[in-house]
Amino acid sequence: MPKPTARSKNAKSLKPKYKRIVLKLSGEALKARGSMDNISPEIVHQVCTQIKEVHELGVEVAVVIGGGNIWRGLSAHHRGMxxxxxxxxxxxxxxxxxxxxQSALEQMGMTTRVHTAIRMDNVAEPFIRRRAIDQLNERKIVIFVAGTGNPFFSTDTTAALRANEIGAEVILKATKVDGIYTADPFKDPKATKYDRITYSEALGKRLSVMDSTAFSLCMDNKMPIIVFDMMKSDNIKRVVLGKAVGTLVTSE
Known part of the structure; x- marks a missing residue:
């Protein structure tokens, strides 16, 4: 039997706050800034390295991924489609x-399953709730694709729906900013960051957390959301360990 590495020993000594998470990634997170390529293999590797580190802590990880780096349905609709x-x-x-x-994670030795809301049996298995839960229990990383399978719903809504379906404890919404602000921090230098905010406060202040359908689903089912900066190394691990990272949206 191989001896445990120092890294694996350290992982076991750390106690995560959450047992099962849904990580919501935007498609844009996989694209290098200024690049003509829709997907950067280097960025995919960086993202998957963080996912692997969290998985090695004993956390059950499900991922919901967007597609905005390749195609944005709403933008196309506004242009006449x-x-x-x-x-x-x-x-x-x-x-x-x-x-x-999936390809990057499996190259790192992880076992994964891709669940699609639109059947395409040659590349992924159809989403079945109980099967996804069983796979998470078996320490597989589950990746949810094709949204909810219905038009007019965003992948934010998918994240909210799947998190509730599989019994996740939290949604980690990875962005390019380090939390929720009183205004757009890129446009307003006076914008200040919230460390914690309630659903009702976020709604009342009309803060952009998720689209209204996704946010309402989280609020109705008391599903906490943590909005954080994915671009900083180890941030996913720090969130999972309960460190003060990003902004927590909760019912209290």
Missing amino acids: ERATADYMGMLATVINGLAL
Whole structure:
């Protein structure tokens, strides 16, 4: 039997705050800034390295991935495309991103399963709630793609729906900013960051956390959301360990 490495010993000595999480990634997170390539293998590797580190802590990890780096249905609709068709195209873009994550994770020795809300049996298995839960219990990383399988719903809504379906304890919403602010920090230098905020406060202040459908689903089911900066190394691990990272949205 191989001897445990120092890294594995350290991982076992750390106690995560959450047992099962849903990590919500935007498609744009996989694209290098200023690059013409839709997917950066280097960034995918960095993201998957963080996922692996969290998984090694004993956390059950499910991932919901967007497709905005390849196709944005709403933008296409605004340019004249029929909305349902544009949204279905966006769902297919999420499948491409999910397969990229799967490939990188499995190259790192992780066991993964991709669940799609639109059947395509040659590349992924259809989403079945109980099967996904069983796979998480078996220490597999589950990647949810193709959104909810329905037009007019975002991948934020997918994250909220799947998190509640599989009994996750929290949604980790990875962004390019380090939390929720009183205003857009890129436009307003006076914007200040919230460390913690309630659902009702976020709604009352009209803060951009998730789209209204996703946010309402989280609020109704008391599903906490942590919004944090994915670009900083080890941030996913720090969130899972209960460190003060990003902004917590909760019912209290």
